[in-house]
Structure formats: C-alpha cells, structure tokens
Amino acid sequence: MTDDLGYLRESASQTAGPFVHIGLAPGAAGFDIYQRELGQDIAGPNAAGERIRVEGLVIDGTGSPVKDVMLEVWQANAAGHYAHPEGGGTVEEGFRGWGRVITDFDTGAWAFDTIKPGPIGEGHAPHLHLWIVARGINIGLNTRMYFSDDSVAHATDPVLNLIEWESRRPTLIATRSKGQGPAVYRFDIRLQGEGETVFFDI
C-alpha cells in the first residue's frame, strides 16, 4: 500500500452518520455503557480564567438547524497553553481543553461550559478550535471561534487577517451577551449560503 517513495496514503474520511452518538457519546444515544464518557468536562475544576458558556446552532443551507451534529472543541488554557507535550507550557490539573458537544435532538441547540482561553502568542487573539461532524458531512469541518470582546486583538490575529473578505471575518466571532451571571457567548455556524462560516483546510 506504499507509493514508490514508501509513503502510505491517509485513510479516506467517511461521514460520521446520524448515529455518531452511539460511539462517541452513548449517553446521548440513550444508553449507559462506559464508566466514563469522554469529553464532558473541557476545563476541569482547577482551571484559571473566566468561566464561560458557549451556545449556538449549526444551520444548513436551507436555514434549518442541524439536529444531529456533533462538535469537538480544542482550546488552550487561560495562559495560552494546550494540554499536550507541544502545547507551550503546563496546564492546570484536570484541564484537558477538549470536549464533545451534542445537540438537543429536537431543536439542534447546543451549549458547552469552559474557560476563556488566553492568546497563544503575541498578536494572536484568543480562540477555540471546533471540528464538526454529522450525517451529510463527508469530512469533518474545521473552524475557529473568536470572542467579540477581543476586537483589538482581532485586528492583528494572523488567521483572521488571512481571510481576504473582511465581511466574512465576523462569521468566526461569537457574541458576548450582557446578562447576569457567567458570560454567555452566542456562536451560530452556517454550513452554506448567506453568511457561510469560514472553514479551514488545516
């Protein structure tokens, strides 16, 4: 299976399908099988930084919410470190920076709790990485979520500035609401059509 230089080829992606929850979040599928369901707690109890909630919808090309989508979140901690050997530094005990987000099957609404990450370096704006899979999505979609209260940093962020069409940059910026209690950010992801979210080929 190697080519003439000895390289293998990556396995082709296939859709996660409508029943992705069975494998990756069986509690949402409606049954209890594992001692620990993975990806339920992104930040853990000891993480520094502002506790936030992110909520939104994934919206298809007809304007309808996608009710069977699954998202994975990957983020740095408040110091800008990822929980990984190449993550730039240490993280708090229990901070994984990764989570799985399941929708309400009736409405498509999703939400997750975490901490607001710090910038990973000078000139970078804080952001989350999101990976989106669902029935009808043939290969997971990568995008990023930035925070509306970081507009000064957005002006210098190298990735936002790669987006040639300035009108598309706001598709990556979650809106902070001004209610009581922990901060809530709203982030709707549009798969197609007007206001289509910027996706990345990483």
Next chain:
Amino acid sequence: MSTGYYQRRRDIHPPALTPDYKTSVARSPRLAPLSLDHGAGEVTGPVFTAADVDPGDNDLLTNYAREGQSPIGERILLHGRVLDENARPVPRTLIEIWQANASGRYRHRKDMYLGALDPNFGGCGRMLTDDSGYFAFRTVKPGAYPWRNRVNDWRPAHIHVSVFGAAFAQRLITQCYFEGDPLIPRCPIVATIPDAGAVDRLTARLDMNASVPLDMIAYRFDVVLRGRRQSIFEGQGA
C-alpha cells in the same frame, strides 16, 4: 513555528458536495476552505491515557451483554494498526468504534428500523492502541440496513471508526467495510470517495491466520493518519 503535517490529499477524500448522497447537498459549504499553516492548535490535540478507558471497553461481545449471555451474530475479531503516512505506528492513541447489530439496527433513540434490537449488544467500543499502534476489537459482524436516500438504498455492512492521532490535524472519522460485500459498489456514501484505491483501503480483509478456531473469524483493518513533516532544516531560512 511548529512542524506541520502533510497536506491532506483531497483526491482521496470525499468532497463536501456529493449529490447522490442527498443529505450532503444542504450541509456542504459552497465556498473554498481557507488553507492554514499549522500552528500550536493544529499540531496539538487531546492526550488520552489508560485511565480514560476500561480494559473491557474493546470487547463488544461482552461490554453490554447480560451475565453469561452474548449478542447474536457472526463473531468477529476486527484488528489492525494505526499508522501514519510515514508508515510509523501511532501508539497510545484513542480509537473508538460504533456499529449496528447483526440485524442492521443501531441502539439509538433515533433509529426506527424494523430490525430487532439485541438486548446483549450495545454497539460501541474503544481502546488505546499499543506501542506498535495495534488495536483489536471483538464484536459481531454488523448487518446491512436500508436508509432513506434513494428509495432502495442499503448500506453495506460497516463499522464506524474514530481516531485521534497526536494532533487535531490528524483527527479522522471513517468507516470500515468488509471484503466481498456486494453492497459496497452500490453505496452512495462509499461512492463519495473519488478514488477506488482509497475505497479498497477502507475494506477489511479476511484474516484467517488471526481467526480463532471454533470461536471467531478475523478481519484486518489498518488506519492511516496524516504524516508529519521532518524537522531537519525547518525554520533555518530558505
């Protein structure tokens, strides 16, 4: 600057829009994705340890079965290695699988198919690969099932496979098919893959040498994740 992973070969992956797989039509971005050099967030990814999984999680013959019972169906061993494009093993990475039971029915509140649920079969498993990238699951061979696409479309027997690798850039979900299944060339989801060789590499091979006599038959399935560029000369200027 971190050393990135090889560019994804779009000629072996399905494009977003594949009209014969009808659900993709309204769920596929129309604009081109923005290509991104890999930074810290792409070359890192979640790290899993033995504490995240239990030793029996990879045995679908027992992980949901009642004491002393087992699921109905052809008992199989699905095994292989997770490698990267440099042909190196990917050790201690999380691999998760899910599948329908032998009658083609998923244990999911949204699956309304006529096929019967099996009280002894959950349909999911997970494990970490070992130091050589090896994994093995005991399960039953899933049944084919009909799905709403064209009026008479049937999925070939398949097991969904999710793998992490060492970086978010390597994240992959795919499906494993079984050698000799006549539904493979008829499936609109399989046909989203533009390359016949890539479909062939998603097709598990009957592996008689790994089969356990009088117990179960084995299928071999290797997963290949993206390879990483070598760091020699990286960042030393052009």
